[in-house]
Amino acid sequence: MRKKIALAVVGVLVVLLVWQWELVSYGLMQARGQVRIMVNSRPVAELMADPNYPDSLKQKLKLIAEIKRFAIDSLRLDPSGSYESFYDLQGKPLMWVLVGAERFRLVPVSFEVPILGTFSYKGFFDESRLREADSLLRKQGYDTRINEVAAYSTLGFLNDPILSNMLDRSEGSLAELIIHELTHGTLFVRDNLEYNENVADFVGEYGAERFLAQKYGRDSEQYRNYVAGKTFYERYDEHILRGTRLLDSLYQSFKPQTPVAVKDSLKWETIGQIVATSDTLTDERTQTSMRLVNKRRFSKLNLPNNAYFIGYLTYRKQQNRFRQEFENQFNSDFGRYLTHLKQTYPSL
Template identity: 70%
Template sequence: MIKKIALVCIGILLCLVVWQWELVSYGWMQAKGQLRILWNTKPVTEVLNSEAYPDSVKKKVELIQEIKRFAIDSLGLDKSGSYESFYDQEGKPILWVVTAAQPYQLVAKQWHFPIIGTFSYKGFFEKDRADSTKAELQREGLDTRIGEVSAWSTLGFLNDPILSSFLDRPEGSLAELIIHELTHGTLFVKNNLEYNENLADFVGEYGALRFLAQKHGKDSVPYRDYLATKVFYEHYDEHILRGTRMLDSLYRTFKPTLSTTVKDSLKWETIREIVVSSDTINDQRSAKGVRSVNKRPIGKLNLPNNAYFIGYLTYRKQQNHFRQEFDSKFGGDFKRYLTYLKQTYPSF
């Protein structure tokens, strides 16, 4: 009887594997990539006590520990075992993300994953898998984009390491990154990626400013440089979001009888206008430590497509909502605001 039950269970498992082979294969690839990283991490204490690492690395590692303590003690983010270990990428990219969108609609391709829900991007630890997925989506007629990822969060399921690529960032950008990812581990709403990313961006930027102000003062160079960078990118974000509205309005005028040639002409003409006019954004940042916006050649093949604009909707569309709610309802009391968010939007 036990053998029969075991055989039935194995048969059901095999059927599930065959039925969901792509998901199983993808999950196995991601698990291997994550485990490879975790297997090769070193405890932070070992890095700090080793003569193999230069002082510049140790100072940045210590800074990350300081940022993490600030995020937990001063902002009220959840305690975490993340960023207590270090992984040396040896100068190599570690993760690639593929996004896709309809060619004449600002509608993102969605991927569905067990437990964690729906995402408008798909990550890969293997570059060839990312490239083949992008090519497949292009054959389906979708606009696509592939980019390297500097950090990610396992949402508290695992303890995320410090990646060596973190250490190239200036202090404000590093604080924003760490606080952003710790926010995901504190509050992550299933099937609402736009909310999650906008919230983490808001908390990351707010937290970075508070951290720099507390450590250096508001008149310090690190604070003023980060604030100037933040202001510049806010203007850039507003410009791109206006561009998304232009594109959305254009696409809504397309009738089913309109030829693809005409649609493409109007689409790329509008995108070119958005890109060219971005040069008018005022930049008050100092040259030191500036991470500039990539300036693209204006040829069609180098213009961003709908997948690029979808990314801005995912990460930046709700920024004003969070700022206004935080200021008007909670008077700058961040811990009270975070408590409200956690009660209103239960996280898994």
């Protein structure tokens, strides 16, 4: 009898494994990538004691420790064991994310992640698996975009290491990144990626500005450059978000009988206008008109597609909402606002 039960259990497991093989194999791929990072990370204390490790990089490691302490003590983000080890990427990408979007609607392809919920992107440690997934989406008629990942958070389940590419960042960019990722470990709502990324962006930017003001002073080059850059990218965000509204209106005007060739022509004409008009944006860090990095990247033969605009809707659409709540309803009291967010949006 026991043997029959055991065989039945094994049979059920085999069926489940075959049925969900894509999910299982994807999970194994991600687990291998995470284990590789954990196994090959070195304690920061070990690097700091290494006489052969460059002093300039040791200063960046010290700065990260200061940023983390500020995030916990001053911003009241949850304590974390992250950023106390170091992983050398050796000049290679950490991982990639794939974003998919419908061809004539600003609607993302959804990817289900067990426990965490639905995401509008999918991460890959394996580049060959990434290319296969990208090819499949494109064959199905979706717009796609692949981005390299500079950092990510395991949401407090694991202790995330400092990545070698982080040390190339300016003081302000580094502070924003560390605080952004620590925010994910404090506030993360299942099935609400847009909220999670927008709130982490808001806290990251607010926290970085406060940190720089406290450490270097508001007259410092570090602070002034960060604020000027933040202002510039806010202009770019607004420009792109206006573009998403323009595209959305265009797509809604399409009729079922509108030929695909006509839809494509109008789509790319509109996207081309959005890219071209980004030339009007200025950057106070240089006091001169400059072309955006994104603008230089795109040519007439390589315009951003719907997947690019989906990224902005995911990360930046709610920025004004958080800022207005913080300033108007909570009188810029961050402690009260963080408590409100925790109570209103229970995290995992």
